[in-house]
Amino acid sequence: MxxxxxxxxxxxxxxxxxxxxxxxxxxxxxxxxxxxxxxxxxxxxxxxxxxxxxxxxxxxxxxxxxxxxxxxxxxxxxxxxxxxxxxxxxxxxxxxxxxxxxxxxxxxxxxxxxxxxxxxxxxxxxxxxxxxxxxxxxxxxxxxxxxxxxxxxxxxxxxxxxxxxxxxxxxxxxxxxxxxxxxxxxxxxxxxxxxxxxxxxxxxxxxxxxxxxxxxxxxxxxxxxxxxxxxxxxxxxxxxxxxxxxxxxxxxxxxxxxxxxxxxxxxxxxxxxxxxxxxxxxxxxxxxxxxxxxxxxxxxxxxxxxxxxxxxxxxxxxxxxxxxxxxxxxxxxxxxxxxxxxxxxxxxxxxxxxxTKKLNIDLLNARQVPYRDNEKYFLNPSKRGYDGAERYAREAFETASAGSVIIADYTPYTVLRYLQDIKGVRSDVLLVRIMGHGGIVPKILSEHSGKRDIYLADIGIPRSYRVRYLQKKYDIVRQGVLHKVVPKETPAYPAN
Known part of the structure; x- marks a missing residue:
């Protein structure tokens, strides 16, 4: 039984x-x-x-x-x-x-x-x-x-x-x-x-x-x-x-x-x-x-x-x-x-x-990711019908331009990589995984900025994505489930 x-x-x-x-x-x-x-x-x-x-x-x-x-x-x-x-x-x-x-x-x-x-x-x-x-x-x-x-x-x-x-x-x-x-x-x-x-x-x-x-x-x-x-x-x-x-x-x-x-x-x-x-x-x-x-x-x-x-x-x-x-x-x-x-x-x-939602109690203190209700996802074991991770990855690839770069931490990276390597979705997109506190982010930007569109998979972990560093030189623009990194326009000064 x-x-x-x-x-x-x-x-x-x-x-x-x-x-x-x-x-x-x-x-x-x-x-x-x-x-x-x-x-x-x-x-x-x-x-x-x-x-x-x-x-x-x-x-x-x-x-x-x-x-x-x-x-x-x-x-x-x-x-x-x-x-x-x-x-x-x-x-x-x-x-x-x-x-x-x-x-x-x-x-x-x-x-x-x-x-x-x-x-x-x-x-x-x-x-x-x-x-x-x-x-x-x-x-x-x-x-x-x-x-x-x-x-x-x-x-x-x-x-x-x-x-x-x-x-x-x-x-x-x-x-x-x-x-x-x-x-x-x-x-x-x-x-x-x-x-x-x-x-x-x-x-x-x-x-x-x-x-x-x-x-x-x-x-x-x-x-x-x-x-x-x-x-x-x-x-x-x-x-x-x-x-x-x-x-x-x-x-x-x-x-x-x-x-x-x-x-x-x-x-x-x-x-x-x-x-x-x-x-x-x-x-x-x-x-x-x-x-x-x-x-x-x-x-x-x-x-x-x-x-x-x-x-x-x-x-x-x-x-x-x-x-x-x-x-x-x-x-x-x-x-x-x-x-x-x-x-x-x-x-x-x-x-x-x-x-917990009605009482506005956050038992989890977990990061928010698209298509994941943290309370339901973590507190209720059932995953019947849950396709939020795949839905996120498909929408991310639909948003990303041809030949672009997506920088992602472990949680979204693995799902994006799954769709790319196992389901054959968008092999033209370069996926870069962040390790630790995102030391690789400046390197990726210096290599690809101006040559490829660059996206962040998430900004829910600011230290990992080096958000404060990026905001000095770039605008971070929300596009679908991604965040596009766009160089700030240099203000034009009138000639003397």
Whole structure:
């Protein structure tokens, strides 16, 4: 039931075409089979995306479909985990569907993203560990967990944080394993086998780059200082984290998750320790990154939300047992709690965008881009019928003159590039991507001003587009969804 419900929901609310930013970028990488080894590279997702691109659909839709199916697999794995712990089908369904309709998970299940696949690997490893602990002398499930961890690493580096809790769980379950050299060696080689694609890419790059450069790139050099350095906003980030958590699992789900954690600590402290570490280690790392890493940071919490949904299933099981001891209550309150966990989030996500607009509350502080209602786009996971990104790109190319230049930051650039490279639209237009604070803008102007028409894709990020610098010598004229950069006329002075 949980599997079929999730597939139906995600297919019904699936984005029909390309989406801003990463989703468009994944389609570009899949086309060229661009597989790097940096923290923002996801080789396994690219390989799977290449396979899905053989489907008779638009490439962007095929990748959206890949996300929907991997997310549905995660929902099913949560069902199996909760059922394995509680032996209760209804509790397993409640836990699985709590994840299915949670905001961030649902949002990234209907567009091309790697987070559903990452959560699937974390859930699959947990399931293998639960199977292994029933008979620690039988190491096959442990080797499977190591293999899946390696595959997960090839998809997303964030799984390394989860491996801390998993390793602790293995050690407390079977402390003698550290003396089993053959088993440990098999675990290592299983992990290596799973990460073979990533290892190959790293070795290939080591042949023509210094080892220190490769190591820094692999370990996400841009994040290391933020992780190590103390941030005074850590407490603020913790508050934001719990507000995110409540939005994923409002009211009953939120309460049942914590109730499930308490019940599990009383019943099975080792398993409770595993789930707690998976959530806490994820949170500790990401609190340190702070708000400077943008509005997308909440996506890294998705694997922790998956674990919390397991706790919701355990909490529902405890609630059922409690109510059954008080005859007459179980038949009424249990269905009400299940209904609240599954359907209240759906109601909340449909009401919140309208409510925030009417109350004039900006929860997002997100940039405005054409054909994107930020409240609806970010606060409601459904992307059914949304074609705003493609509509923007088509209108931009219709506006741009022949042989012109469009300067764009990452969000619009990826969509423009998608239409140009994959759909063959306006190959005569030169697309230039802004990096950082737009240092390339003066260079592009000096090279092409007076020879080509130059447009800015957006001016919503003034520092990136060097708007103040441009306004000294140029007028910025709105044309459709673009902004044309026009040299200011030099005033003519009468001759003496």
């Amino acid at each position: 949980a599997l079929f419900f999730s597939i139906a929901l995600y297919l019904f609310t699936l984005a029909p075409t390309v989406i801003w930013g990463d989703s468009a970028n994944f389609a570009l990488k899949v086309k060229s089979l661009d597989m790097g080894y940096s923290a923002d590279s996801h080789p396994l997702f690219i390989v799977l995306g290449k396979a899905f691109s053989c489907l008779p659909f638009e490439p962007a839709y095929s990748l959206n479909l890949l996300s929907a199916l991997t997310a549905s697999a995660t929902v099913f794995l949560v069902y199996l985990i909760v059922f394995g712990i509680t032996q209760s089908k209804i509790s397993a369904v409640v836990g699985a569907l709590a994840l299915c309709v949670s905001h961030a998970f649902w949002l990234h299940a209907v567009m091309a993203e790697v987070y559903g696949l990452n959560a699937a690997f974390v859930a699959a490893v947990v399931l293998c560990l639960l199977k292994w602990r029933k008979n620690p002398d039988r190491h096959a499930p442990l080797y499977a967990a190591a293999l899946l961890s390696g595959l997960g690493l090839t998809n997303h580096r964030i799984i390394l944080v989860d491996l801390i809790g998993m390793t602790v769980f293995v050690l407390v379950t079977d402390p003698k394993i550290i003396r089993k050299g053959r088993a440990l060696l098999s675990v290592f080689f299983s992990f290596l086998a799973g990460s073979l694609l990533l290892v190959f890419i790293i070795v290939q790059n080591m042949l023509n780059r210094p080892l220190t450069v490769v190591a820094d790139t692999f370990s996400a050099e841009g994040y290391k200082e933020a992780v190590v350095k103390y941030s005074p906003k850590v407490l603020e980030e913790m508050g934001i984290y719990f507000s995110y958590l409540f939005y994923q699992f409002p009211l009953a789900g939120f309460a049942l998750g914590f109730a499930g954690a308490v019940a599990l600590f009383r019943k099975d402290i080792k398993l409770a320790l595993l789930f707690s570490l998976l959530i806490i280690m994820n949170g500790l790392l990401l609190f340190k990154l702070g708000p400077s890493y943008g509005h997308s940071k909440y996506t890294f919490y998705i694997s922790a939300y998956m674990v919390f949904s397991i706790l919701i299933g355990c909490g529902f099981f405890s609630l059922q047992n409690y109510l059954e001891q008080r005859r007459g209550f179980a038949g009424k309150l249990s269905p009400a709690a299940a209904f609240s966990v599954i359907f209240l989030p759906v109601l909340l996500y449909n009401v919140t965008p309208t409510l």
